[in-house]
Amino acid sequence: MKSLIYLVNRKQCASFRIAFRMLAIASLWLMLATTNTRAHAQALDDVSNFAAAASSPGDWTQFHRDNMQRWNPYETVLGVGNVGNLQVKWRKFFQNGFLLSPTTMASGVVYFGANNHVYALDARTGAELWTYAAGDQVDSSPAVANGVVYFSSGDGNVYALNATTGAPLWRYTTGFVVTSSPAVANGVVYISSWDHNLYALNASTGAKLWSYTTGSFLSSSPAVANGVVYVGSSDGHFYALDASTGAYRWSWAINTTDSSPAVANGVVYVGSYDHNVYALNASTGAKLWSFTTGNQVDSSPAVANGVVYIGSQDRNMYALNAGTGAKLWSYAAGAAVNSSPAVANGVVYFTSGDKTGSITSGIITALNASTGAKLWSYFLGTGGAVFGFTPTIVDGVLYLCGAIDALQPPYVLRESGYTYAFAPGLSADLFLRAKPSTTTVHQGDLLTYAFPVWNLGPNNAFLEVLNTQVPAGTVFEYIRISGTPGLGTCTTPQYQGTGQIVCHENDVMAPNTTWTVRLTVKVTAAAGTTINANAATMADTPDPNLANNTATTSLTVQ
Numbered sequence: 099m100k101s102l103i104y105l106v107n108r109k110q111c112a113s114f115r116i117a118f119r120m121l122a123i124a125s126l127w128l129m130l131a132t133t134n135t136r137a138h139a140q141a142l143d144d145v146s147n148f149a150a151a152a153s154s155p156g157d158w159t160q161f162h163r164d165n166m167q168r169w170n171p172y173e174t175v176l177g178v179g180n181v182g183n184l185q186v187k188w189r190k191f192f193q194n195g196f197l198l199s200p201t202t203m204a205s206g207v208v209y210f211g212a213n214n215h216v217y218a219l220d221a222r223t224g225a226e227l228w229t230y231a232a233g234d235q236v237d238s239s240p241a242v243a244n245g246v247v248y249f250s251s252g253d254g255n256v257y258a259l260n261a262t263t264g265a266p267l268w269r270y271t272t273g274f275v276v277t278s279s280p281a282v283a284n285g286v287v288y289i290s291s292w293d294h295n296l297y298a299l300n301a302s303t304g305a306k307l308w309s310y311t312t313g314s315f316l317s318s319s320p321a322v323a324n325g326v327v328y329v330g331s332s333d334g335h336f337y338a339l340d341a342s343t344g345a346y347r348w349s350w351a352i353n354t355t356d357s358s359p360a361v362a363n364g365v366v367y368v369g370s371y372d373h374n375v376y377a378l379n380a381s382t383g384a385k386l387w388s389f390t391t392g393n394q395v396d397s398s399p400a401v402a403n404g405v406v407y408i409g410s411q412d413r414n415m416y417a418l419n420a421g422t423g424a425k426l427w428s429y430a431a432g433a434a435v436n437s438s439p440a441v442a443n444g445v446v447y448f449t450s451g452d453k454t455g456s457i458t459s460g461i462i463t464a465l466n467a468s469t470g471a472k473l474w475s476y477f478l479g480t481g482g483a484v485f486g487f488t489p490t491i492v493d494g495v496l497y498l499c500g501a502i503d504a505l506q507p508p509y510v511l512r513e514s515g516y517t518y519a520f521a522p523g524l525s526a527d528l529f530l531r532a533k534p535s536t537t538t539v540h541q542g543d544l545l546t547y548a549f550p551v552w553n554l555g556p557n558n559a560f561l562e563v564l565n566t567q568v569p570a571g572t573v574f575e576y577i578r579i580s581g582t583p584g585l586g587t588c589t590t591p592q593y594q595g596t597g598q599i600v601c602h603e604n605d606v607m608a609p610n611t612t613w614t615v616r617l618t619v620k621v622t623a624a625a626g627t628t629i630n631a632n633a634a635t636m637a638d639t640p641d642p643n644l645a646n647n648t649a650t651t652s653l654t655v656q
Contacts, residue, residue, distance in 0.1 A: 157204045158490040158497075160241035161279040161398075161438075166321040166361045168400035173442035175494025176522060181445050181464045182474045183522040184496060185639055186560040188224030188606050190217075192501075192515035199249075200279070200438070200488035201497040201517065204242040204261070210499045211236030212515055216249050216257075218264060221495070223558075224519060224606070228264035232257060239279035239319075239488075241287070243301065248287050250276035256289050256297070258304060268304035272297060279319040279358075281327070283341070288327050290316035296329050296337070298344060308344035312337065318354065319398075323361040326380065330354030330368060338366075338383060348383035352376060358398040358438070360406075362420065367406050369395030375408055375416070377423060387423035391416065398438035400446070402467065407446050409435025415448055415463075417470060427470035431463065441467055442491040449478070449487035449498070460487055460502055476520070478502065496520040526559035526609070526639045528552070532631055532649035539621050539629075540656050544575060546618045549633045549649065551581075555609030559637040562603035564615050566633035568596045571623030571655070577601070581613040594620065607637075627655045 156172030163170060176184075192212050199211030207227060208219045214234055218227040233253030240249040246267060247259045252275045258267040273293030281288045286307060287299040292315040298307040313333030320329040322341055330336045336354055338347040357369035365386060366378045371394045377386040392412030399408040405426060406418040411434040417426040431450035439448040446465045460478035465471065478487060479502040486500030499517035528551055535546040549566060553559045568574045573594040579586040585605045591597040601615045623629060634648045641647065 154205075154493070156492055157242075158202055158492050159204045159243060160202055160282060161200055161239035161319055162281060162321050162358065162360065166281070166323050166359075167402065168360060168398065168438060168440050169402035170440070170442040170491055171402070173491055173493075175443075176445070176491060176496065177443035178445060178466055178473065180522040184464070184474050184476070184520040185522070185524040186476075186558075186606075187495065187519040187521040187524055188558050189519070189560060190219065190224050190226075190517040191605060192517075199236055199499065200239040200486070201490050201499055202240050202242055203490060203492045203497060207261070208497055208517070208519070209240040209242060209247055209261075210517060211238060211240065211249060212499070212517075214251065214253075216240055216247065216259070216264075217517075218247075218261070219517065221492075221497075221519070223608070224517070230257075230259055230264045230266070234275075237277040241280045241282045243282040246301065248280045248282060248301070250278055250280060250289055250291075252277065254291070254293075256280065256287065256299060256304070258287075258301070270297070270299050270304045270306065274315070277317050281320045281322045283322040286341070288320045288322055288329075288341070290318060290320055290329055292316065294331070294333075296320060296327070296339065296344075298327075298341070310337070310339050310344045310346070317356045319358040321359045321361050321366075323380065328359045328361060328366050328380075330357070330359065336366075336368060336378070336383075338380070350378055350383040350385070356396055360399045360401045362401040365420065367399045367401060367408075367420070369397055369399065369408055369410075371395075373410070373412075375399065375406065375418065375423070377406075377420070389416070389418050389423045389425065393434070396436045397448075400439045400441045402441040405467065407439045407441060407448075407467070409437065409439060409448055409450070411436065413450070415439065415446070415450075415465065415470075417446070417467070429463075429465055429470045429472070431461075437486070437488045440489045440491055444468065445473065445491075447489040447491065447496060449489065449500070460500065462487060462489065462496075462498060478516070478518075494521060524557040524639055525642045526557050526607070526637060527554040527643045527646070528559060528562065528635050528637060528641055529554050529646045530564075530633060530635045530649045532633055532651040534631070534651055534653055537653065538656055539653055541621055541624060543621045544618055545572065545621055545629075545653070546616055547631050547651070548614055548616050549635075550612050550614040551603075551607075551635050552612050553607040553609055557609065557639065559607040559639045561605075561638040562607060562613060562635060563637070564601040564603075564633060564635045566599045566601075566615075566617060566631070568599065568617075568619055569629045569631045570596075571627050571629045572596075572619035572621050574599075575618040575620050577618070578616045579614070580616070581611065586613070586615070588615070621655060623655050625655050629653050629655065 232251035235252040238250040272291040278290035312331035318330040391410035397409035433451035437449040588601040
């Protein structure tokens with residue numbers, strides 16, 4: 099049987115995880131975390147700098163952004179002219195990490211969920227500032243307001259943490275699993291739950307202000323605008339409720355998905371299982387227009403400058419006239435577009451899966467928002483399924499996180515998770531040397547070559563690779579890797595064999611750090627033979643000085 103192949107964002111997990119949640123719910127309540135917090139002392143010395151930093155209107159503080167449109171109108175650094183120069187600024191890797199939570203960014207700190215934790219990272223370097231363990235999977239995109247981080251978990255709780263330290267402030271327990279991202283407005287946290295309810299909680303205390311019960315579970319994240327909260331339910335209706343009281347305003351029959359609504363200029367936009375994108379009058383719920391795609395729409399829309407951007411499982415990203423629903427352009431992504439797009443400074447960002455045979459490869463793409471022309475893309479990796487990677491853009495940096503790997507019955511997930519930061523115009527000058535362990539060797543001796551790679555800066559170097567080979571006149575013994583951060587894997591010949599050696603650092607080298615590969619060989623050549631060792635290095639980050647990326651050394655057998 100073929101593996102299940104698809105790409106989903108952090109809310110599209112609901113369909114395949116319902117059965118699992120039902121079976122495991124009893125144990126979930128036993129697993130509830132109380133107030134388990136882990137902070138790194140050295141990082142906390144640094145985090146005070148970010149707490150002191152004033153929040154910017156360009157920060158992306160919740161899934162919809164504060165304008166409920168997934169559009170950052172304050173972005174001026176990254177745009178059509180330089181997005182093609184995006185490079186990896188930093189990357190955080192999570193072995194067996196299930197990341198679905200879209201990133202948010204406030205006051206120089208990036209927040210996201212991975213497995214059952216919420217993380218806070220230094221937006222400049224990706225260094226971990228603190229992490230907090232919930233009782234179950236965190237699919238929720240954290241929301242940040244007034245120095246507090248709000249998020250939900252599969253353990254049925256809504257959490258509030260101190261944004262600077264990660265210390266718990268309060269917790270509210272709903273009746274079942276919560277995968278929705280919170281919307282925070284006017285001192286109130288709005289959150290959907292699988293117990294069929296939409297909750298409004300006091301942002302300071304966590305006290306329930308009101309709840310509204312629908313006919314089935316809610317996984318869609320709510321949007322709040324002009325005193326009204328909007329949310330879709332799996333009972334086949336889309337609801338508008340009074341944000342202060344929870345009183346029913348209107349509902350509209352729609353075969354909703356996990357698509358979360360966007361609100362702009364008195365109109366609510368949302369996708370549906372029935373292949374349509376809908377525009378509803380925000381005051382009355384009357385349908386203004388609909389646009390039919392070729393498959394279901396799980397993507398949440400972004401709205402900017404009179405245009406609605408939304409993806410479909412028909413493998414296209416669409417730009418629609420926000421007033422009429424007329425198609426302005428579409429971009430063929432090559433695989434389902436379930437992630438939610440983000441718009442900033444004339445560019446649309448989204449993730450898709452480029453399917454080849456039975457393998458899905460994740461790709462983040464940037465398009466010209468006016469024309470749909472491709473400006474940039476980056477290959478995220480290959481696996482049986484691609485989860486998440488919903489983008490956010492703040493101050494010239496593109497952030498996203500997700501997971502890549504196979505989903506196999508009975509829903510056993512084995513993911514490798516990544517959080518990325520991309521920025522334009524980055525470069526790192528790698529500097530390589532070759533150093534033998536001795537200057538005198540004889541036939542039968544073991545000889546070790548050290549190949550240290552320095553990053554001379556000015557930026558992080560990403561995914562360094564060292565290429566070398568077993569020198570003629572020797573055979574392979576073993577290889578070791580060390581340095582900062584000291585990660586890596588090598589492809590080598592068999593023991594006492596010969597041939598090519600390729601070593602991957604698999605992470606990020608900060609400026610002024612060293613990564614060293616040590617190759618040990620056995621000398622087989624006769625006395626008088628000259629043994630030449632050669633190596634070369636390269637990284638995904640552009641290197642302005644390739645002249646120092648190769649090294650060679652020679653020894654004569656005594």
